[in-house]
Amino acid sequence: MKPFITIAFCIVALAATAQQHRFLPKWKVGETKTITYTESEKEYINDELKSDTSSSRTATIKVINDNKDSYSLEYTQENVALTSLMELYDKLGDEVPEFQNMKLIYQVNKTTGKTELKNWKEARDFLLGSYEKMEKILEDKVPDMAPMANLLFMPIKSAYKDKETIEEEMEKNIQFLTLPFQSEFTIGEAITSVDSAANPFNASTMISVSTTVKLDSFDQAGQIAMFSQNIDMDLSQFVNMIKDMMMKMASSMGVEDSLMEKKKQEIDAMDMSMTNSNAITYDDKTTWTKQSIATVEIKGMDPRKGQTRKVVTITALVE
Numbered sequence: 001m002k003p004f005i006t007i008a009f010c011i012v013a014l015a016a017t018a019q020q021h022r023f024l025p026k027w028k029v030g031e032t033k034t035i036t037y038t039e040s041e042k043e044y045i046n047d048e049l050k051s052d053t054s055s056s057r058t059a060t061i062k063v064i065n066d067n068k069d070s071y072s073l074e075y076t077q078e079n080v081a082l083t084s085l086m087e088l089y090d091k092l093g094d095e096v097p098e099f100q101n102m103k104l105i106y107q108v109n110k111t112t113g114k115t116e117l118k119n120w121k122e123a124r125d126f127l128l129g130s131y132e133k134m135e136k137i138l139e140d141k142v143p144d145m146a147p148m149a150n151l152l153f154m155p156i157k158s159a160y161k162d163k164e165t166i167e168e169e170m171e172k173n174i175q176f177l178t179l180p181f182q183s184e185f186t187i188g189e190a191i192t193s194v195d196s197a198a199n200p201f202n203a204s205t206m207i208s209v210s211t212t213v214k215l216d217s218f219d220q221a222g223q224i225a226m227f228s229q230n231i232d233m234d235l236s237q238f239v240n241m242i243k244d245m246m247m248k249m250a251s252s253m254g255v256e257d258s259l260m261e262k263k264k265q266e267i268d269a270m271d272m273s274m275t276n277s278n279a280i281t282y283d284d285k286t287t288w289t290k291q292s293i294a295t296v297e298i299k300g301m302d303p304r305k306g307q308t309r310k311v312v313t314i315t316a317l318v319e
Helices: 002-017 080-085 120-141 146-159 163-171 175-181 236-252 257-269
Strands: 020-022 032-045 048-066 070-078 101-109 115-117 184-186 190-199 202-219 224-234 271-283 288-302 306-318
Touching (some): 070 080, 080 120, 080 146, 120 163, 175 224, 175 271, 175 288, 184 202
Antiparallel strands (some): 020 184, 032 048, 048 070, 101 115, 224 271, 288 306
């Protein structure tokens, strides 16, 4: 009798493991959540820690509309670029009060979790307007630092002119909130997709991106689900473009043949890779994500410095 019980138990266990789960948002108009982001950044050269910094910021998200097929969310966050540039000029925030906070209106499909940025034109005007004004202020107040800001804004300004690019970038703000609604999941089974996306180092160019999402576990009693997401970015074309550009610059400078060969070897040795992972804790009682821990790791080979590695971890707590 015992073998039969054991076999029956295994069959039930396998059936439970193979069970498909579909999560749907059940939000209420007026619900407001505060998201606290804590970011840490560590840089290594040849596995030796060279810098370790951290920062924090908050954002709010509010359900402002509920219709038959979708919810509307109002997401308010501080202007991250402004906060960063205040390290160059600490009174910058006082001079651009109209660009302190940015509001984004998202429409989230109740069945698919697909999002659409409804006020993308306003978001574009806010971003480009703030960049232009901050550039002018920095040129006037801290002219030595202005070129750094110009270099930072140049690729962003050229990319933030069409709806698709802006939506792709702004979707990152709430993607960890909507991921549980975007597929039907079986515990332990990976869902992989391949698409193109804006290059994180040059938003005006596109790269190939492979994304894998998995429901790692679901405690049905406590109604807590754990998801993992891994994103691999193919930077090979971008790296080759940088190498080609550096070779052309070296050639135009009239470098001697002997030095040119050495320079060519140094450039050929350059390499770069980037991975992005996310661990998401989702509460099916409230249908809100409780926590997201996103980790970005960038590895490279610099002929002069050696092996480089940057690890950025962003923890988002939703309360």
